[in-house]
Each structure stands twice: as C-alpha cells, then as structure tokens.
Amino acid sequence: MIEEGDQVLIQKANVFRLVKVERNKKIFTEKLQFFLDNAVGLPLGSKFEVRNKQLFQVPHDSGVNQVPSEAEVDTDRNNEKIQDDNRSQKLTKEDLKEMAKQGAKGEEIIEQLAQNNANFKDKTSFSQAKYLRKKGKKYLNYITILRPTLRLLCNMYMAKSPSKICHLRVDTLSQMLTVGNIHAHSKVIVVDTCQGLVLGAVMERMGGLGTLVQVYHGDFPFRHAYDAFNFPASFDETMMPYPMNQLNYIHCPQSIKDGLQREDQESGVTSNGEEAMDQEVTKDAEPNVEEQKVEVAPEDSISAPRTEQLLTEEQEGVSDSKEKDENCTAGKASSSDTEVNVEGESELLTGTPNADGPTRKRPPWKQYKKDPARLERQRERKEKIEQARAVLQQGNMDGLLIACKFHPGPLVEALLPCLAPSRTFAVYCQHREPLVDCYNRLRAKGGVLKLQLTETWLRNFQILPGRTRPDMQMSGTGGYLLSGITVTMETDSTSSTTEPPLKKAKLETD
Amino acid sequence: MIEEGDQVLIQKANVFRLVKVERNKKIFTEKLQFFLDNAVGLPLGSKFEVRNKQLFQVPHDSGVNQVPSEAEVDTDRNNEKIQDDNRSQKLTKEDLKEMAKQGAKGEEIIEQLAQNNANFKDKTSFSQAKYLRKKGKKYLNYITILRPTLRLLCNMYMAKSPSKICHLRVDTLSQMLTVGNIHAHSKVIVVDTCQGLVLGAVMERMGGLGTLVQVYHGDFPFRHAYDAFNFPASFDETMMPYPMNQLNYIHCPQSIKDGLQREDQESGVTSNGEEAMDQEVTKDAEPNVEEQKVEVAPEDSISAPRTEQLLTEEQEGVSDSKEKDENCTAGKASSSDTEVNVEGESELLTGTPNADGPTRKRPPWKQYKKDPARLERQRERKEKIEQARAVLQQGNMDGLLIACKFHPGPLVEALLPCLAPSRTFAVYCQHREPLVDCYNRLRAKGGVLKLQLTETWLRNFQILPGRTRPDMQMSGTGGYLLSGITVTMETDSTSSTTEPPLKKAKLETD
C-alpha cells in the first residue's frame, strides 16, 4: 500500500527515483511534474498516467511500453535502409512543443510522429514496434510506484551513481548475503560505506530479529539507502552503531571512553575555521575520502536522527555533482564514468522543492541548537555504542559483511575475532588487489577455512521471438568478494606438537 | 595431400596428436596402433577406420560420431531416472575384452552395450544418441588425418600441455596476429617461448615473404610447433634468428662479437662437470627457468638444424613429465593443472619408437663430432645473427609480437626502438600484472599511442534442436594482451617548447 510518510520508487521507463510520499507535494521526475495524492492508499506496484499534474491509475499494459524494456541497441540487420531520423521526420521540435502545449496526449504525439516519419511504413513490424516503444518512453506519461526493494535500490544506485555504493553490483551483493548466511535471529556485523544499502539488506534478511552491529565511519551512522526500506521503528532496537575509529578499543573499556571524550573535544573544530560546530554536525559524515575536495557550507546542528542523514545526503548530492571516478590518481581522466548525482532525491527528502535552482532554501536548523532532546539523543547514542562494544567483546557474533571504500584488510583483522567459530564472513571490494592482501593476511593469521576470492559475471539475455540474444552491453565488473569460515584457534599450539608435522602441513594447505 | 615426411595431425574423437608421415612406422594413439602407409597420397582431412593396424578410408559420417562433439556434460533434466551405468550395464569388462579379442568391430560392441544396458530403452532419443556418441568415442576405431593448422595446433597444446605455450589461448593468439597487422612483405620481430607456435603463425601469415627476426632464448632457435606447419624450405631464408641475451648489443657491433666469443668460451663448461660439450650442445636450449630441476643426460653434438630442435623437444618431454604449473612459487600445489606431456610426439619425431620404455635408444651422435658440415653451419648461423643485427639496427621493422615466459617489460623496451613509427606491436602475458608494468614503462618512455591492455572472453555454444545452450565448461582466462602503435619521438623536445603546455598535457593523456 502506498502510504504517506513512506519512501517509494517512482519508475518512468528505465529510470527510478526514490521519493517520500507526502500529500500536496510536487514531484519532478524525467520532465514530469505531478502530485502523489491520488496514489495514496493504492497498492504498491500500481501504474499511473500523469494528466494535469495528477495521477490516474491505469492497467499495466497501458501505453506501448509493455514489451520488455531490454537494451534498445539492436543490430536490426533486416532493415535495409539506414534510418536517418533527422531527415526522415517531418515534424520539427517546435511542432512537438506546440502539440504538447495544446494538451495533446502522449499517444497522439506518437501517432503523429509515426505518420510523419518517412521510413515508418518501410520498417519491419519488429522495427515499427521498436520505434513506437522508443518514442513511448519519451512521450508517454506513465509512471509506476514501487516498493523500494533491495533489487530495485541496488539497480537504481548502479545506474545513477555507482561510486556511492562502491560499484557493488546486485549479483555480488546477493552473493554476500547468501555466503554470509544472513538470516533472522543472528548477530551480524556490517561495515558499509554504500549509503547503508548493505546494512538495509542485512536488516531486511534479519527481519528485525537478532542483533545488527553497524560499524560506521565518521561521526554518526549514515543510512540513506537503509531508510528507503521503510523498516518499522521496532527494527531500530536491534541495531547498534559502533564507530570505526574505536575498533581498536573493543577490548579496552578505558580506551573507548577516552576515544569518545577525544571526539567530544575535537568536534568543536571545523576544517574551514568558521563557527564552532556541535559534535553531531554532519560535516565529516562521509568525508569523500577518494573524491575531489568540495567546499560544503557548514550546518550548525540537527534535529532528528533521520533528518541528520537526509541532510548529509543533500551534501553528498552537492559534492557528487563534481565527483570524478573515485580512487583515480593516475593522469587519465575517467570521463567515461558518467555519474548522475542523486541531488534530486535529497531535494525531495528534505522538503525543499526548488532545490534545483542555485539559491537553495535551507530549513532553519539553528533553532534546534540547544535542544535538550539533542542531549538525550547523545546520551542514548553513547549507550548504544557501549552495548555494541559489549556484544562485540563476547566474540560470538554470527556473521560479518564488509563493503566499503577503505582497504578492508585492517577491518577484517579487527572484526574477525568478534565472530564465533564456524561462522561465515564476506568482504567486498571494488578492486581485486586489496582482497589479495586480505587473503594473505588471513592465511598468515589462521583460524579461517574455505577462503575464496571470487568475481561474478552477469549478463542479460533478450528473449524475443526470433530475436533471442545476449544484451549488447554488459557491466565490466561487479567487484570482488572474499569469503571464508572461522574456526577455533585455541588448540593450534598444543595440537601441532601431538600431530605429525607432515600430515599437518598437508592439511593446512587446504 | 598426405605426403611422406610431412607432419600431420591424427584426430581420434577430441584428441589430437602430431606425427610425421613415414612408411612402415607404427603409430600409437589413444589405444590404437596402425601404419600410415595406406593414407599416403590421399587428401588431408580424410577419415579412416583402423582395421588390423591398417587404415581404410571411410566417409566422414561414418560411426555415430557425426553429431557435433560438444561438451558431453548435459543437464538432461528430462531423464527422470538417474543413470547408474555400473548396475545398468550387464556386460562386464571381461565380456568386452573378449569381444574385442574375437575381432568384433566397434559398431558391434556398441550395439551390444546398448542392448545390454537396462536403461537404454527408457532414455529419450536425445539421450540415446548421446549414449551412442559417448560409447562411439571409446569403441569406434575412426581417425582423421588433418593438416596441422594454427587453429588445431593451438587447441592441441592447450588441451595437452598449456604451460608449454604459456597458456596462450587461440582467441588471444588470433588477436595478436590481427592487432599486430602481420602480413606478407613485412618485417616482423617475434619473441616466442611457446614452442615456436607464434613464430609459425607469423611465418604462415607472411607466406615466406618479408623478414622474420626470431629473438630466441638459449643456445639456438627452438621451433617444435613451427616445424609442424611444413613450410617449404624457401621460407627459412626469410628467417633470422637473434639471441635474446644479445639484445643489449644491437647497436654495439663490438659488443656483440664479444658476446659471441664469450659464448664460445663458456660453452666448454657444463653444469654437471662431465665431458666438455660442443657449443651447439642442447643442454640449455630451454632451461626450464620456472620449472623443476631435472637431470638431463648431456648430448655431445648434433647433426642437422632440424634434428637439433627435435632432440631438444625430446628433453623437454622428459622434463615436462615432472613439470609443475609454471611460475608458482606459492605454497599451494597446483595439481588441478593436469599437464599431459607431449613425449609421445617427440618419440615419433626422433624416430625412436620404443621411447616409452625406460631404456631409450639414442642415435649415435658422437660420430658427427668433428663434422666439417657442423663448422659450416656454425659459420652460417653467426652470419644470420649478424644479418638480424643489421636489420634490427635500422629501426624500421614493421611489427613486434612477444609471447614468452619472461617478464616482457625489458624485451619490449629493448625491441620497440627497432620498429619504424606508425607500426603496431602486441605483447602477450599469461598474467595481468607484468603487462601493467609494461604499460607504465611505455607510458613513461613515450613514443607510443593507443596502448591497450585487453583480455578476451571465449565461450562455446551448443546448438542442437531443443538443446541450445552455452557449454557447461569454459576456460577461465586466455591471458592478457598489451598492444600499441609506435610514433616518432624526434620532435618531442622541440615541439614541447612551441606548443602551449596546457594543450599538450591534454593531448598526451590520450
């Protein structure tokens, strides 16, 4: 059910966009403007036509869009004439604008386009259908409102801004969740600088049952993609954030308090020397470690935990527009990586509809500055961290997933001792070399079995009558995964003396 | 035409074997024994049945083998009963042996097998055909005699002993030849530790027209695969060998003579301190740099250039039987790489039919020891090397292909200056990292354009009615290729002052 306050995905053709359902709020997407009001209360998965900025539900086979929307590239060797749409189309752009102004429906425009295309009649029926489908995507005003599933979210990020989720492709993510044996009633550690996408995936698979320790980078947990899952508030209770920069203090309660204190002291300093900021300020939340430096206007303080993240996302959006392909320090510019920033999303989430313009209105955050509720949240947060530490200390966690933009080696080494024996872990990295390093570190340390470094290969197939073939484009890589199983270490020193060394060597090479 | 003295490939089912056509010489392959005499004079590509150790030509659709011999693995989900051939087959191994003894033809044995298989009648017709095809491969005595084409040779080495050709897969080899623009009337440098397979491929593409400089490792050119092409003797005249360990002396005529002299002096010393060997001794021809040490009985001297290579090949065969997967210095044994040595081939080539046994007859080489012809060949060889040096010195070679088990970086750096500008080169390596190093070296040096590091992906597809699908097994990698185009360097220093630095930087990043 499409409900107020929930986040939903708006699909137009192949483009997805995450928005929050609110009444009387105008949505902009793919040159369409509309209000969601009419959709509230209808089932998720409903399809709508946009007319006069309002939504009207339609059957799913509406428009010419019902043929599966595979890659449009096609060899189409049967069409003898090479199509030259510039010359073959008699209607001008002005004609089309005029038609739209006079309120012509999408279907009417497409009809006119086909009639005025000199080649249309000569095309094969397959090509005619393709032409109509292509025009349909452009001129038909149909949208679908969908539940933001892991599948759709992952694909949306990959299409729009893959570097935000460390290029974690959906098949690789699926391997992580399965190999990591994520399920309800387990105790899982997640390190995620993928907008909280992996965190959300794990929480969904746990169904709010068990314990989820989120090791976060920066000043507070960052969960933009996580929020898209619309988890019930009760799920939050199973979540325990733990700061990455205190991983070395898991077993030193004294040190961890020092760490928190130090954090308190340092948080008063801003990098650009403007006014002193509160410790919960969002400035460093996602410090774009591998990206170009971007000047970000400082925010003073923030009100609710959820809003914190949204604001950060907004800043992310700003920086993202200047984002180069991450990690590139070589001379070659990586212009091929066409990142589309998700600024649009954050606009809507933060409720500033005109955010497209250069003068961006900001909510008056300052009024919350000395809010006593903030102090309460701060206390709760510290409590949660202490809980997380206590849980990690026990060393009987059930799973560990890492997907982040840092070298995963030190993280695996720090967190693997928190797992019980006979538990699985999976470490993702966009590149192969850091995982080779991880592999060698873990082999040297011992206590792990079935270490596997893998890459999955994914290709779509177009299945159409007489036109069955693989898609003409595919992803070059979905990243790499290192997985393994923990085992007990304790008997190693004693057993090695009781066993014949030859046998032992043989076994330990796997 | 199958001619005496030529090398041919004998195909039985999916197994290929290289042999030399000789009358009255027994061939052993895949448990078959036969003489080639009946085949002489018939067209290459003829199919034969082996009866009483003689060959009898048959049509190509003989046997049940005519259905394309794709991978036999098949999901075959329609066969409801899981086949258990141990129990379902009533005939015992003894029964089969007895039938064979009594001279039953392959077809008869298969007929009996099918009749005595309890499940055969219940199988789908597809599965029945598969069963017959499978048994046919085992019991039918059909062979095909083929011209040793590059395609078949490459596949044969890949199937039998991929490390001998540095795991150079046929698609990667095809890219090298095309990207390298190998064609008649060009002047090409080849560095090849792949049994001369790349050398042969290049010579074939040049058709004996032009100049082919073979940079060889060890004491003399090693060309086992090259010889399989049966090139006419005239082709040899376009070939100029040049020793790898004199690449640093291309431009120092003085030094190169020193080098040769030093070689003369050193050649009197053997590594195992037995009798002094002639300088053309084969001991170090292919020193198995990455392989296990093998004791090889020293040979004293050799007679004809072609025999030199064959003898070396024989020693290769010996060492190969103990060969581990090359390059592996990690602790993990690479037992998965099941190398089959090509000893069988060398036996036949050297004309020692009983070479399988432990007491291997050796031709009496010693009688040639002070042969004046040997001195003449030695003089000719030095002359050829001088010719090669002169050709390389001119710096106007047209192409460079490298496929070897050494780090290709130093080789590319040494040989690239021998190319004219606007010429292409292609460097193969089984691993990616050395080519990344090459790439960076060449980028730093300049004088190259369109540097590309590539890998090709190759998969077979089974096309059968109702059973179309990719093969269930594929190669994990075919190795990597670095290619590029040379350009002039001379104007670099002057032009960089006349051009705006900004523009220049932009251009040079490609």
Added chain:
Amino acid sequence: MSFVRYKAIVEEGDVVIVYLTHESMFPLTLEAGRIFQTRFGALRHSDIIGKRFGSKILCGGGRGYVYALHPTPELWTLTLPHRTQIVYTTDISMLTLQLDLKPGSVVVESGTGSGSVSHAVIRTIAPTGHLYTFEFHQQRAEKAREEFSDHGLSNLVTVTHRNVCTDGFGLSDVADAVFLDLPSPWEAVASAKLALKKAGGRLCSFSPCVEQIQRTCDKLRSHGFCDITTIECLLRTFDVRTIALPEPDLGQPDSCVQTRHEGSETAQSFTFKSAVPPKDMPGHTGFLTFATLYPQVETS
C-alpha cells in the same frame, strides 16, 4: 538443532559438516559411539559431541584432524546427496535476492529435487515465512521431507508429491514468490500465477536451454507478467598466489656469466601477488528468468 538457527555446542543428533580439505567435506549426523572413516583415519562421533562448532577434531588416533562445522544451506549445497542436478549457490543467491525474499515471505517451489534451493529459501524466509515445495517423484519428495525434519525445518516447509505441470499447485493467492526448476516450466506458469498473491509477486524460472526460456517467456507475457528479464550469472574463483616471472637476460655485462648455469637461479624475477583465474570454470549453469506480477487494477 535447526539449520536456520546457529548454536554454539554440538549435541548428539546434530548434523555437522566434517571438513577435511577445501575440496572434501561430508555431512554427518552424530550418534554417540559411532565412527566415521575419513582418509585421515577414524573419526569418533563422541569426539565431536560437546565441542564448539568450528572445533578441530583429532582423528585416526591423533594422526590427522578435521573441523566440525555448523551446517549452513551453502555447506549443505556442497555436500548434499545428489538425487538430481542441483542449483548452486551463485544462482541461488541471485534468485533469493531477485525474488525479494525475506523473513515472512511465502514461496512456492517446484521441483524440490535434492533440496538445495529449498534449504537456502527456508533459511531466508524463516522464522515467519513458509515454503510450499512440490516434487514430481514420490521417493524424492519423501527423502526431502525427511531431510527437512532432520534439519529442524519441518514447521517452515510443506512438501507435496505432485506433477504441477499437469495438476497445478492447488494454491491460490498465497505466495509472494514462485521458483520453477522444471523441464517444461511454461506448463506451470498459469498455475503459478494463481498461487501468487493478488497483491502481486515475483516469479523465477531456472532452465539450462534457450528453447526452454523462450517458451517460458512467451507464456509469462501472455499471462500478464511484466518486467521479464533473463540473466546468466557465472562464478569465477581465483587462486591467490605469489608469482615470480623471471626477467629475461638481454646480455647485461654483469649477468652474462651466470645465466649459462641452469641450476643457479640468481637471475632477477618480477615477483607479484596475484589472483590467478582458474584454468577452467563453469561456463553455464542455467538461465534465470525473472518476472513480476503486478496487482490487478480495479479501475475503469
């Protein structure tokens, strides 16, 4: 014990996965007093009972050792007794995610086969979801039912012996997702549509051959399924090694003398740690076709 809930200590009756080497593992149901013969020697069940999962267990009187691992659907997939061709973890991962499975999902599957997919699905939909799995072969259905019981999963799964292609699932408006692994999956599409919830759901069909997916996609289209996509997902497992590629001797004055001696490998090498692709890898398992059934529109 239950496959879907970790525990710390091995008890009698539990299933453990006995790990000998990377390539050699066996499932073992523990009975005190019994002995399991491994290639490293005899393994006494009693030596495992009472230990922590993941412990090193001596066998053959101390001549060797194995590890006793907690069973997971993935280890089970690697070690289960094959009654049919099975679907492996790479494809299972993909179908689990693409079918939007999570705790509480209701899933319909056919055929059960060797139970490889079933175990993984049950793990993901537990503790509140349910799997209805259908198997054409009576013996296989019974064997699967037994296994689910032994693995503590009985309350999460219903096994039915039935030919769903001819007789349908007999379910309506219950499922969030349907998984078909059948020789003729198109014959089950109509019935799968019935089984799916009216609020919509997802379907996946696994087939090795192109002709199977062609017919299935046609059928899905004609039955009003949307977003029909077919994918192939292959797993490449790397071998992590240190490789030393020798530098060629181009005749540098200082290295000239040594290189004549094969034994002395003093020549320099280009050494690097690498993830080496396998010589051979799975080239194809099957095509996974996914489709969405959207909620029915109750509009004009």
Added chain:
Amino acid sequence: MSFVRYKAIVEEGDVVIVYLTHESMFPLTLEAGRIFQTRFGALRHSDIIGKRFGSKILCGGGRGYVYALHPTPELWTLTLPHRTQIVYTTDISMLTLQLDLKPGSVVVESGTGSGSVSHAVIRTIAPTGHLYTFEFHQQRAEKAREEFSDHGLSNLVTVTHRNVCTDGFGLSDVADAVFLDLPSPWEAVASAKLALKKAGGRLCSFSPCVEQIQRTCDKLRSHGFCDITTIECLLRTFDVRTIALPEPDLGQPDSCVQTRHEGSETAQSFTFKSAVPPKDMPGHTGFLTFATLYPQVETS
C-alpha cells in the same frame, strides 16, 4: 599506396589516419593545398605530405598537434564510414584464424557491408590470394569497390552486387573459406558449399541472434559440414591506473587526531597499480559459427 604494404613516407593521394586522441581518429585522403578542420585547429594536408608515417603534425598554427598514422585494416575498422553495422576486430581476428586464412587463400564473403571484414581478409590473403565479396545493395557494392581501389587493393578483390541468398555465389570449387554475414545465412549455405574447393574448406557465419545460428547449424549439418562449433568472443579493455585505497582509521593513538580533518589526507593508503575493468563493455556482438567441409571420399 596500398593498405597491405607498409611504406615509410606519406605521399599525396595517400590515406592517413589522423590521430587526435585515443577516442578520436579520422581517415584522410591527402590533397596538397586542402585543409582539414580538427578540434585542435586547422590541419594542412601539405604539412603531412613528405613526412614519415607516425609523425607528429602541428595544427591550428601550432596550437595543437595530431599524429598521421599509416592505415591498417584495424584502424580502418575504427574509422570507416558506417554503411551498415560492422564486425569489429575481436571477431575479425577470430574468424581470420578459424578460417585458416593466409597468403594465397581464396575467400568468398557476403555481405560486403562497410568493408570492415573485407579489408582485414585482403590484408591476410595478399599478395597471392583473392576475395570474392558479394553485396545485396548496389550503392554499397559500388562504394566498397571505390574504397578498395583507393586503398590499392583492386587486384585482390572482386566486388559483386548480388543477392546470394536467392541467386547464389555463382562460384564453384574455388574457395578455401566462406564468410557469411547475412540476415538469413542458412539461405546461402548450399551455394557456399558449391563455392568451396572440392578438396575441402572452412565456413564461418556471423549472426547476433540464437535463432539465426540454430537454422544455420541445421542447414550446415544437412549439407554435410562437419566440426560445427559456435563461439562467442568478448573483448574486455582494462584501464591501467594507480589506485590508493585509504586505510581505515581504527583509532590508533597516533592517527586519531588527524582523521578529523578532511583536507589533510595524511592517512595511510594502500596503493597499487591495477588494470581496472571497464564499467561497461560490449556484452555481445554476434555468434561465430564455424564448420569444416571435408574432401569428398572416392571410396566404396
């Protein structure tokens, strides 16, 4: 000039490939006095004539420069005017090798299309072989004939305007190899068999869709072709880069203070040189089906 014979110095009338960047190249037939506009400024043909191939040529009055490259079939494939979809170098390489082409080979091709395959084949079979290429479209056939002439290849190729599917190749017992790139390749199989030498030969058919290869393989089988295999070959081009992955700050006493400041990237990095796979790559060009025609048996 000739595409199949390297020369050193650029002369008037020669074709050069003007290299601007890795992604931007143009073919240019040189006429003294003419000017070619590039994004780096005007390039005077006269500035190229007389230079060595591979020279750096200033343009825009010294504001920028380009390189004048010797044409090769591969550079031509990257820069040729597209009259049709073309076959690219990865597939061309494979078909050249798998068809056993070499100097002296006689090859039959249909359709000529934009001449991408033709140029590569002619390069390999020159100077003694011959290419018979057939094109359905008159204009394309004429244009190809012109190009071959301009590229000094006329004596190596015969271009015929004909629908080979209906009218056949009109050749018999001449070809070592046949290459088909047709919408309905199966219609040309019988005629291709005729064109092949009685001593046998090889055939290749390139098609993007599964249905096309299914029909073609059926036809090849029924016409006595053997060793029928279908392959797919994909090219993955890596981006060679140095990558610095930051080390996470786990709270080491010495790094704690710095990490609060975004600007100062003094934190340690894991730095490595890598060949980074492309974000997107060609997922499919076409299936290449190969087959052998063996010599006819004249036995009982």
